[in-house]
Amino acid sequence: MPLADRHQISTAPRKKSNVLIVDDHPIVRQGIAQLINREDDMRVCCEAGDADQALEEIAKCDSCCNTDIALVDMSLPGISGLELVKTLRSRFPEIQILVISTHDESLYAERALRAGAKGYIMKQEATAKVLIAIRHILSGEVYLSEKMRSKILQRIIDNRFETPSSPVSHLSDKEIDVLRLIGKGLRTSEIAAELSRSVKTVEAHRANLKEKLGLKNATELVRFAVQWVESES
Structure with a gap:
């Protein structure tokens, strides 16, 4: 060349x-x-x-x-x-x-x-x-x-999935989004607006969160969410 x-x-x-x-x-x-x-x-x-x-x-x-x-x-x-x-x-x-x-x-x-x-x-x-x-x-x-x-x-080697140590690992992506916003202090209507979802849908996610996380009421859910968001920051 x-x-x-x-x-x-x-x-x-x-x-x-x-x-x-x-x-x-x-x-x-x-x-x-x-x-x-x-x-x-x-x-x-x-x-x-x-x-x-x-x-x-x-x-x-x-x-x-x-x-x-x-x-x-x-x-x-x-x-x-x-x-x-x-x-x-x-x-x-x-x-x-x-x-x-x-x-x-x-x-x-x-x-x-x-x-x-x-x-x-x-x-x-x-x-x-x-x-x-x-x-x-x-x-x-x-x-x-x-x-x-x-x-x-x-x-892959074990040919199995280990049980996640954190209960948050069991949540869906949408539920994690809702949990994060609850932890940031947003109300249900504000979460619905933030995620472009209906209030009814967010309320359903909140109910699922309480059930999956073993929480008794909304107060426990808010406390858990705040602590989780703080641990993530």
Whole structure:
């Protein structure tokens, strides 16, 4: 090959992967964006503070470039991060998803994977691991912490699912959303508005929560929810 041709190949611009960041904290978005935009192989194409804005930004981005991967915070106002993952997987199956969260991975990581995410990373280690996680996922792999990978592999080896130690592990995704909002002090009508559900549906979730968690009344449910939210923060 002539030297000129080799020089052309070596200096050709490298295609960058487009990253969407969905987090309701602007400072967090800014920090992750700065980290990503320093790299030669990826760039932040758009940002969003909630699920609705994320879907709008994807539509805008796709008019000029395709979003390759979405970084989604688990705790979003309105529609939860987990519900957004399901929506993205259904409407935009070509977009890979990495969940970044403060919530305990032993409870949420498998839920995120079942919802359609390809990876889960704790915010405490995001600075050190987010670029590694993004590259793993874009190359077709799944990214989890060593601890979580070992846990899942052990279940496969044992050919069984261990009984979760926390009663919250038995709850559905919707019930966890309701429990989280109860713990944040929201009333039933406010929860219904936040989740875009009817008051009757939220009341049904509250009844299921009391039954599954072995709680006698609304007071015990609120106390449990507050303590659980505090332990997650």
